[in-house]
Amino acid sequence: MPDRLLEIYSTLLEHFGHQNWWPGDTPFEVMVGAVLTQNTNWGNVERAIANLRRDNLLSFTTLAALPSEILAEKIRPSGYFNLKAARLKNLLAAISDFGGLDLFFAQETAELRESLLAIKGIGPETADSIILYAANKPIFVVDAYTHRILSRHNLICEEADYQEIQELFMDSLPEDLALFNEYHALLVMVGKEYCKKSKPLCAICPLQEG
């Protein structure tokens, strides 16, 4: 299985090339994007972030001081805007209470993850995305595509949960920031192209051999 996961990585890298995730200019911006993209198309997230940038709201202190109702209006294109405005405010408040973003991100990975998961609106995928792509610490991000791709290729059972899938990758692969970064991005790429929710396993998926 470990070798199989590395094979898959090589196959995807060859097929799609390096992705250089995550789209975002700063760790703060990446973190905001991680919340906004919950169950939402990235194109919609870009519109929301463009609104924030246009109005010079894309900084920690500005956003932390912005009323939730105003924030919701700015991020409307990302969907679930009331919910996500509250979640962003929760996140920023928790980080402020901790002593700021640098100090928050300076925690050990396990502590950082616990801190994030304690925030209402931050679940495992959002937490791990922030840890990997904003804080630049090696952790494997599992998402709906990861689950669907692996189960359709019979590498996990359908009922496998987040932790089980994350452990499969992290127990099998070398702990490497660039590898984890690239692998998750590649899984999203193959998911978008070849592993849609309602469609059967695609015959031209680069990952052959069920």
Next chain:
DNA sequence: CCCCAGGCGTCCA
């Protein structure tokens, strides 16, 4: 018209 998207919290059995 339909289904879907880089989830999460709540409620209920």
Next chain:
DNA sequence: TGGACGCATGGG
């Protein structure tokens, strides 16, 4: 523990 449901816009 685990399944159903609400949250919501924009694209195909």
